[in-house]
Amino acid sequence: MYLGKVIGTVVATQKDKNLVGIRLLMVQPINEQGEPDGEPHVASDTLGAGRGETVFLVGSREAVEALPDINGPVDAAIVGIVDRVDTSKPAKDCRDCKDCRSCPS
């Protein structure tokens, strides 16, 4: 599973019948620091996530399990809206930075 940020919506009128009624959002994968990490892609949403919200997603076969009662053709699904990310990992990798004087951690 991975973190992402909702950056938009996708409308598709002609689609597989098992996708009818399923909200599709464009999601930018991010790392634990909130930085973009990979290409944006489309994910199903059953939780009502809004643009700009941080979410966590499941990909691959397990994404289908996020849909209610049907086996729709999805390979990415939003499974949670993130309230807060708690991490002690510093934003910069200390070994590459060497700027200790201005480092908060």
Added chain:
Amino acid sequence: MTLGKVIGTIVSTVKHEAYHATKIMIVQPLGWDLQPRGSSTIAVDTVGAGEGETVLVLREGQVAKELLGGKRVPVRSVIVGIVDQVDIGPKT
């Protein structure tokens, strides 16, 4: 299974029911040499792992479904162990 280091947690109120009453952790994947490999991922903890600990991560949905129980379980990555030690090298 792969190795990983727990580097944080996710707090989420609105989420799929399969994730209710679970601890959702941020894990940095590690290689056999315990060095970071690639971007961090999210995994559900089933063994009480804490931040900073090296863990075993399983990435298989069927087993995740059996571990967590439930009809529909959109979970793929699960922490299934805390690593004490990794020994790699020629036989002494």
